[in-house]
Amino acid sequence: xxxxxxxxxxxxxxxxxxxxxxxxxxxxxxxxxxxxxxxxxxxxxxxxxxxxxxxxxxxxxxxxxxxxxxxxxxxxxxxxxxxxxxxxxxxxxxxxxxxxxxxxxxxxxxxxxxxxxxxxxxxxxxxxxxxxxxxxxxxxxxxxxxxxxxxxxxxxxxxxxxxxxxxxxxxxxxxxxxxxxxxxxxxxxxxxxxxxxxxxxxxxxxxxxxxxxxxxxxxxxxxxxxxxxxxxxxxxxxxxxxxxxxxxxxxxxxxxxxxxxxxxxxxxxxxxxxxxxxxxxxxxxxxxxxxxxxxxxxxxxxxxxxxxxxxxxxxxxxxxxxxxxxxxxxxxxxxxxxxxxxxxxxxxxxxxxxxxxxxxxxxxxxxxxxxxxxxxxxxxxxxxxxxxxxxxxxxxxxxxxxxxxxxxxxxxxxxxxxxxxxxxxxxxxxxxxxxxxxxxxxxxxxxxxxxxxxxxxxxxxxxxxxxxxxxxxxxxxxxxxxxxxxxxxxxxxxxxxxxxxxxxxxxxxxxxxxxxxxxxxxxxxxxxxxxxxxxxxxxxxxxxxxxxxxxxxxxxxxxxxxxxxxxxxxxxxxxxxxxxxxxxxxxxxxxxxxxxxxxxxxxxxxxxxxxxxxxxxxxxxxxxxxxxxxxxxxxxx
Amino acid sequence: xxxxxxxxxxxxxxxxxxxxxxxxxxxxxxxxxxxxxxxxxxxxxxxxxxxxxxxxxxxxxxxxxxxxxxxxxxxxxxxxxxxxxxxxxxxxxxxxxxxxxxxxxxxxxxxxxxxxxxxxxxxxxxxxxxxxxxxxxxxxxxxxxxxxxxxxxxxxxxxxxxxxxxxxxxxxxxxxxxxxxxxxxxxxxxxxxxxxxxxxxx
Numbered sequence: 001x002x003x004x005x006x007x008x009x010x011x012x013x014x015x016x017x018x019x020x021x022x023x024x025x026x027x028x029x030x031x032x033x034x035x036x037x038x039x040x041x042x043x044x045x046x047x048x049x050x051x052x053x054x055x056x057x058x059x060x061x062x063x064x065x066x067x068x069x070x071x072x073x074x075x076x077x078x079x080x081x082x083x084x085x086x087x088x089x090x091x092x093x094x095x096x097x098x099x100x101x102x103x104x105x106x107x108x109x110x111x112x113x114x115x116x117x118x119x120x121x122x123x124x125x126x127x128x129x130x131x132x133x134x135x136x137x138x139x140x141x142x143x144x145x146x147x148x149x150x151x152x153x154x155x156x157x158x159x160x161x162x163x164x165x166x167x168x169x170x171x172x173x174x175x176x177x178x179x180x181x182x183x184x185x186x187x188x189x190x191x192x193x194x195x196x197x198x199x200x201x202x203x204x205x206x207x208x209x210x211x212x213x214x215x216x217x218x219x220x221x222x223x224x225x226x227x228x229x230x231x232x233x234x235x236x237x238x239x240x241x242x243x244x245x246x247x248x249x250x251x252x253x254x255x256x257x258x259x260x261x262x263x264x265x266x267x268x269x270x271x272x273x274x275x276x277x278x279x280x281x282x283x284x285x286x287x288x289x290x291x292x293x294x295x296x297x298x299x300x301x302x303x304x305x306x307x308x309x310x311x312x313x314x315x316x317x318x319x320x321x322x323x324x325x326x327x328x329x330x331x332x333x334x335x336x337x338x339x340x341x342x343x344x345x346x347x348x349x350x351x352x353x354x355x356x357x358x359x360x361x362x363x364x365x366x367x368x369x370x371x372x373x374x375x376x377x378x379x380x381x382x383x384x385x386x387x388x389x390x391x392x393x394x395x396x397x398x399x400x401x402x403x404x405x406x407x408x409x410x411x412x413x414x415x416x417x418x419x420x421x422x423x424x425x426x427x428x429x430x431x432x433x434x435x436x437x438x439x440x441x442x443x444x445x446x447x448x449x450x451x452x453x454x455x456x457x458x459x460x461x462x463x464x465x466x467x468x469x470x471x472x473x474x475x476x477x478x479x480x481x482x483x484x485x486x487x488x489x490x491x492x493x494x495x496x497x498x499x500x501x502x503x504x505x506x507x508x509x510x511x512x513x514x515x516x517x518x519x520x521x522x523x524x525x526x527x528x529x530x531x532x533x534x535x536x537x538x539x540x541x542x543x544x545x546x547x548x549x550x551x552x553x554x555x556x557x558x559x560x561x562x563x564x565x566x567x568x569x570x571x572x573x574x575x576x577x578x579x580x581x582x583x584x585x586x587x588x589x590x591x592x593x594x595x596x597x598x599x600x601x602x603x604x605x606x607x608x609x610x611x612x613x614x615x616x617x618x619x620x621x622x623x624x625x626x627x628x629x630x631x632x633x634x635x636x637x
Numbered sequence: 638x639x640x641x642x643x644x645x646x647x648x649x650x651x652x653x654x655x656x657x658x659x660x661x662x663x664x665x666x667x668x669x670x671x672x673x674x675x676x677x678x679x680x681x682x683x684x685x686x687x688x689x690x691x692x693x694x695x696x697x698x699x700x701x702x703x704x705x706x707x708x709x710x711x712x713x714x715x716x717x718x719x720x721x722x723x724x725x726x727x728x729x730x731x732x733x734x735x736x737x738x739x740x741x742x743x744x745x746x747x748x749x750x751x752x753x754x755x756x757x758x759x760x761x762x763x764x765x766x767x768x769x770x771x772x773x774x775x776x777x778x779x780x781x782x783x784x785x786x787x788x789x790x791x792x793x794x795x796x797x798x799x800x801x802x803x804x805x806x807x808x809x810x811x812x813x814x815x816x817x818x819x820x821x822x823x824x825x826x827x828x829x830x831x832x833x834x835x836x837x838x839x
Contacts, residue, residue, distance in 0.1 A: 159706040160706065268827075
C-alpha cells in the first residue's frame with residue numbers, strides 16, 4: 001500500500017503522551033533494523049499510529065532511497081495471503097515479503113482468529129529478523145491482550161520495543177488543532193481553538209473532525225465562529241454527551257512500564273544482547289556454546305564483540321576442518337567434534353595426522369604396462385591370475401603370490417597389475433606398489449620420526465597392496481610383525497594383496513610361519529624362465545619398437561637361443577636392433593649368430609654374493625659386463 | 638543475585654523499601670499492587686501484625702513482561718521499620734540491587750528518619766555494599782499532610798539528601814509519587830548495568 005504523503009514526522013504533533021513512541025519511530029526510520037526491532041506501537045484508535053507508520057516509511061525512504069519499504073494493514077495482508085494461496089503463488093508471496101527492508105504492519109490486533117496468517121507472519125518475522133530487516137507493528141492493544149495470538153508471535157512482538165501512545169494533553173490538543181487550521185489556512189477568533197481543545201473527544205481523529213466542521217462553517221460564510229458558539233456548533237459533541245473524558249488518568253502502571261522500557265533499552269549492553277542472539281543461533285545449529293554462555297554469566301566479560309569474533313573464527317575453522325577431514329576420512333562425517341569449538345585443537349592434530357596419512361604410498365611404475373607384458377606358456381598362469389585380479393580385485397585370488405627367478409618379469413607383471421587396477425577403477429583405487437626393501441626403510445623412517453601411526457594409516461587406507469620381492473623381509477622382525485597386521489587388516493577389508501618373491505613362499509623360511517601360511521592360502525603362481533614362444537615374442541617386440549620387421553627365420557633362430565631370463569632376451573633383441581640399424585634394417589640368421597658369439601665371448605663375472613641382500617638380488621645388479629674388446633666393438637658401432 | 642541474565646534474557650531486580658516505622662513503605666507496595674493488571678498480579682506476601690505493622694517484611698514480585706526482549710521482574714521488599722527488627726532488616730537487605738528510603742515528612746519524625754537512614758548506611762556497610770554506590774532514591778512521603786505538620790522537600794533534602802540522590806515527594810496512600818519513585822530506582826539500578834566496574838565493586 002502507498003504511504004500517505006501528508007503523514008510525516010514534521011506533521012505529527014509531539015506531546016508527553018506520544019514522545020517516546022515518536023522518538024523510537026524516528027530512531028527506527030533513521031537506522032532500520034538497528035535500533036528497536038520490532039517496534040510495537042499500541043494506542044487507542046485515532047491517536048496517530050498509522051500516521052507514525054507512514055512517517056517512518058517516508059523518512060526511511062528519504063534517507064535511503066534504495067530501501068524496500070512496505071506498508072500493509074493486517075486485513076490487507078490476510079487478503080493477499082488468501083489470494084496467493086488461491087492462485088498457488090504462496091512462494092511468490094513469501095519471496096516478496098522476505099525481500100523487504102522495512103515492513104510496516106498496521107492493526108495487528110486483527111490477527112485474532114487468523115491462524116494461517118499468524119503462521120505465515122511468524123515465518124516472515126523469522127526471515128526478516130534473521131537478516132536484520134526492520135519490522136514495525138501497530139495495534140490498539142499490547143500483544144498480551146490480542147486474543148488468540150500465537151505465543152511465539154507474542155514473544156516476538158514483545159521482543160523489541162513496546163511503546164504506547166496515550167491521549168494527548170490539553171497543550172498537545174491545542175497544537176494539533178492549530179496545525180490543522182494552518183494547513184487549511186483558516187484563522188479562528190482568539191480562544192476558539194482552545195475551547196475546542198477543552199471539549200471532550202474520544203480521540204484525535206474525532207477532534208479533528210470537529211475542527212473541520214468549524215472550519216467549514218466559517219469558510220462557507222456562515223459567520224465567524226466564536227468561543228460561545230463552539231458548543232452550539234458541535235452539538236452533542238460539544239456538550240461531551242456519550243463520550244468519555246479526553247484526558248482520563250491513563251494507567252500509571254502502563255506509563256511506568258513504558259518508561260522502564262526506555263531505561264532497559266538504554267542500559268542493556270547491546271553487544272551482550274547480540275552475543276546472546278548469536279549464541280542462540282549457533283546453538284540451534286548444533287554448536288556447543290557452553291563457553292559463551294559462561295562468559296555471558298561472568299562479570300569479567302568486558303568485550304563481548306571480541307568473544308563473538310573469536311567464536312566466529314573458531315566456527316569457520318571447524319567448518320573448514322570438517323570439510324577437509326570428511327574428504328580425507330569419510331568415517332569422520334557427522335562427528336560431534338565438528339560442533340565443539342573446544343575440540344578445535346584435537347581436530348587440528350587429527351587433520352595433521354590424516355593429511356600425512358593421505359600422502360599416497362608409492363604408486364606402480366606407469367611405464368610397466370600389462371599391454372607390454374608378453375605372455376607365453378612359461379608365464380601364462382601368472383598373467384591369467386593377474387587379469388582375474390584386475391577384473392575382480394580382492395575376490396578371486398587373494399593374496400596372489402608370484403614367484404620365479406630373477407629377470408623373468410615378476411616386477412613388470414606386479415606393476416602392470418597395479419596400473420590396470422588403478423585404470424579399471426578410473427583412478428578411484430589407491431594402489432600401493434612398493435619394493436619390500438623400500439617398505440622396510442619407510443617403516444624405519446617412521447619409527448625414527450615417531451610417526452608409526454601415520455605410516456600405518458597410509459597403508460591401511462590402500463585398496464590394493466603390491467609388494468615386490470617379499471623375500472627381502474627376511475631378518476626384519478618388526479617389519480614382518482607390522483606387515484602381518486597390515487596384511488590381516490587389508491584381507492579382512494577385502495582389499496587385494498599381490499606379492500612377488502624369488503622363491504616359492506613355503507621355502508621362505510626366513511619369514512614367519514604365520515606369514516608363509518597366509519601367503520599359501522591365496523594363489524601361488526610361478527613364472528618360469530622364458531619359453532621359446534615368449535622369447536620370440538619379446539625379440540619381435542623389441543625389433544618392432546625399433547622399426548625392424550624380422551624374418552621368421554631370424555625369430556626362429558633367436559627363439560632357439562638359450563636365455564634364462566626375459567632380460568637376457570630383451571638384451572639380445574636390442575643388440576639385433578642395433579645391428580639392423582647399421583645394415584639398413586635387414587637381419588639375417590648370421591646376425592643372430594654374431595650376437596650369440598658376442599654373448600659367448602663375454603666372460604661372466606659373477607660377483608661373490610655379499611651378506612647384503614641387495615647384492616644377492618640378480619635383478620638389481622649388472623652381472624654381465626662386456627669385456628674390453630666387446631665394449632670397443634660396441635662403441636665403434 | 639544475578640541482575641541481568643543475558644543468557645536467559647532475564648532482568649531481575651531486588652528493590653528494598655527502607656525507612657522508619659510507619660513511614661509508608663508497605664503503603665507504597667500496596668499501591669503498586671493495586672495498579673498492576675490482573676493478569677500480571679503475583680501474590681503479595683505481607684507478614685503484618687494485628688495492628689497492621691510489618692512484622693517481618695513485605696514481598697511483592699512484579700512480573701513486568703518482556704521489555705526489549707528481556708523478561709523483566711522486579712522484586713519489591715519492605716523492611717520492618719521498628720528499631721528492634723534489626724536482624725530482619727539485615728536479612729532483607731542482602732542482595733538488594735537498589736534501595737528506596739521512605740522518609741516520613743512529618744517534622745516530629747525527623748529524628749526517626751535520620752536514625753533509620755544511618756541504620757541503612759550501617760547495614761549496607763555490614764553487607765559489604767558501598768553506600769555511596771548502591772542505587773538509592775529518597776521518597777518524602779506524606780507530603781499531603783498540612784504544611785505546618787511536615788517538612789518541605791527542601792528541608793528534608795537538607796536533612797537527609799546530602800548525597801544529592803533523586804528524591805520524590807509522595808502521598809503513597811493516594812498513589813502520588815509512588816510509581817515515580819519506583820521508576821527512579823529502577824532506572825538507577827539499570828544504569829549500573831552500563832558501568833560494570835561499579836557493579837563489580839558491590
